[in-house]
Amino acid sequence: MRHPIMSPLLQPFFSTHSGIYQYLWGMIFRKVIEIRRSVRLYDRGDRFALWGSCFSTRLRDYLMGELYDVSNSPYGIMYNPLSIAQGMERLLSGRAPREEELILRDGRWHSMMHHGAFSHSSREVALQGMRAAFERSRAALAETDLLILTLGTAWVYERQGEVVNNCHKLPAEDFTRRRLSVDEIVSDWSRLIPSLIEQAPGIRILLTVSPIPHYRDGAHESRLSKAILLLAAERLTELFPDRVSYFPSYEIMQDELRDYRFYDRDMAHPSDQAAEYIIERFRECYLREESGPTLQRWARVRKQLSHRPLTDNRESLRAYYNSLLSTLLEIRAELPKDYLDREIQRIQETLSHL
16 A cells, blocks of 8 residues: 555555554655755756766756756766866867867777767768867857756876876776876866856856766775765865855765665666656756646657657558647747757658658
């Protein structure tokens, strides 16, 4: 029997017999992390920028799907705070990717600053993609209201004396591996944040530590790494109390969702349910409640987009997708968002093949 007012996440922590809650009733066997709600709440009129580890992509996908304005790191996924700082400094100074920075490995051109998603067999295509992403992020930066930085690890790899963002499977002997110190992280970011504020006067920065452990570094080493990131984040919130705040993604995963059923099959990444819960806690603290007929229509259409129509009849499919396209165009007229543009393009491509 499920208690009518109990959260579904709490249900498994309570035992029942004949539909009656036993001695556990009234007792909480799970630590709920207390998070102070932000004084500044954000809505669909604000612009977000998300940089950092792969967990930031989960939050990015949520925000984009809910029709918030979101820009990404122009370098792709970034795990360590020094690479993020270097990338941000390049963006602020306008130092776009250069051809001489690319290296050829296994038939593809890579940048040590970029994720492998930017790599390509053509040097020109790879560089073009990197520069296009750079210019998009640079244009969006001045209008950014909330920059969310997800810090993954304090371990870094250096090649020729410089910290790299991605090793691209180059030989291990090409790199030196070391762990950043709290002072090193704080020093870089305390120099960078004033420049960031100068170019984006309305910006606020939200730091969070990725809930994903880096077991390839070793269990103990991963915990030490997270501790360094936590201490560095704390120092930065103290140095810039009006601009920098902290959201406890890591603590929620470690203390609220410590059961292995909240982990994926690799026993490291959060399950979909856990990620959704962490994002829901973020939503409660940082996003303003909004409603209205347009958002209600989008919620209905979004459900349709996640399902395939139960017919193979071409005429029925055309009618279905044309109706969907018409509704999307109406929603975009009231809420012009990039995410809607991509969905409209996808529907148009589907119709072109029917």
